[in-house]
Amino acid sequence: MSLSLAVPLTLPNGATLPNRLAKSALSEAMGTMDNRVTQALVRLYQRWSAGGTGLLMTGNVMIDRRFLGEPGNVVIEDERDLPLLQEWAQAGRDYDTAIWVQLNHPGKQSPKGLNRENISPSAIPFKAEMQSFFATPREMTEAEILDTIARFANAAGIVKKAGFAGVQIHGAHGYLVSQFLSPRHNVREDGWGGTPEKRRRFVLELYAAMRAQVGADFPIGIKLNSADFQRGGFTEEESLATIKALADAGIDLIEISGGTYEAPAMTGAKASTIEREAYFLTFAETVREHISTPLMVTGGFRTLAVMQAALDSGALDLIGLGRPLAIEPDAANRLLAGEEMRYRVKPIKTGIGMVDRMAIMEVSWYTRQLHRMGNGKVPKPNESGLWSFAATVVANVRGTRKTRRMRAS
Structure with missing residues (x-):
């Protein structure tokens, strides 16, 4: 069966992806408590690579150990984990799959108590119902902004040295790059805020620094709201x-997504949008009128x-899948064979209204499925939302304590 999904994609710099299916970044939180790479991550990506997806984005690899998004984040600051990073990259090459490392900084979007402090473009708190989970950040200094840019570039260079096929900047979902872009979270009046042009200065300088580090032949993408x-x-x-x-x-490559922890993308979505399935396809169609850069939705x-x-419409070049691959890691092989996926993604509910309205609830449920695969088990598509939430809270409390003890020692 001839499928446009199976057609390779050549990026502007000449790199080729074997098909049009891509795993969007999912936060694995499978590093050690001192933020090092583990064999569980290698096993997880071997599983996905064997499943046929052409491009795999890793999730939430941080660039500064002082600023974590959650316990168990991998951090790349130096080459201490180069051998394991190389094994992780090799997991893709074994199956002709491209693995790109998503680099991120949480800014203020980090659970209360995990970091000594959180920083952001401006000292803007979360909305009231989330302030018990997230602390008000401190405004970044000019020196900290420049240091963060340099850290992204340094991490990109190590990623390339390890043998990964590319790197992605996380500029969506309310993390630091997204915070700089948003007039709600960035109310600075210096060279980094005050106008749309100044708000996007951070991401443009960050990209330029990374490009200078890795050269023209190494793919750099971004995920944007x-x-x-x-x-x-x-x-x-x-x-x-x-x-x-x-x-x-x-x-x-530009990946289009949307929303933040405070406002999940599909909250209040129109029934017609949900029925259409592809939440951001209309926006992608608008973008395609202005640029020829490959788009992933x-x-x-x-x-x-x-x-x-x-794909046939020409509005995008890659189909981004996240949650489906957390419960069905070989879904790509079925799709490429002209078959439907076995499982349908459905909302995860605990029965606790405040919890169910937070995007972080579903993130934690799917993260547990990744942990099962990293431990050599199979996903549990029907696992209880309430059980998952309770187990995640306990694990995060323990992880936060262990992380703080590691830093104190």
Whole structure:
């Protein structure tokens, strides 16, 4: 069966991806408590690579151990884990799969108590119902901004040396890059904020520093919100302007997503959008009118027919899958054979209203499925949301304590 899903994609710098299916980043939280790479990560990516997905994005690899997004983040600051990083990269090459490392900094989006302090472009707190989970950050200094840019570039160089196929900047979902772009979270009035152009200066300088470190032949992509879905936040107009600026700068791949922990992308979505499956396809169609840079759209794809139609429309070049691959790691092989996936993603509920409204609830449920695969087990598509939430809370409390003890020793 001839499928557009199976057609290779050549990126602007000449690198080729074997098919049009990509795993969007999912936070694994499978590093050690002192933030080192583990064999469990190697096993997990071997499982996904064997499953046929052409591009695998790792999740939430941090660039500064002082600022973690959650316990168990891998941090790349130096070459101490180079041998294990090389094994991780090799997991992709064994199956002709490209593994890209997603580099990230949480900014203020880090659980209360995990870090000594959290930093952000501005000292803006989370909305009231989330302040018990997330502390108000301190505004970054100019020196800290420049240091963070240098850390992203340094980590990208190590990723290339380890043999990975590319790197992705996490500029979505309310993390630091996203915070700089948002007028809700960035109220600075210096060279890093105050206008849309100044708010996107951080991501453009970060990209330029990474490109200088890895050269023109190593792919760099970015994950960006189409919008934040918050009053006074990052809008589609600002997102499009940022995308055009990054395309002009030479970025190799742009992944479109949306939302933050405070405002999950599909909260209040129209029934017609949910029925269409691809949540951000309309925005991708607008973007395609302005740039030719390859586009990846993540969010909502569930059926083969919709994936095929989206690719055939020309609005995007890669189908991004996240949660489906957490419960069905070999789904790509079935899709490429013209078959539907076995399991349908459904909302994860605990029955606790406040918890169920937070995007972090579903993140934690799917993270548990990744841990099962990293430990050599199979996912549990029907695991209880309430049980998963309780187990995650206990694990995070223990992980936070262990992380702080590690830092104190």
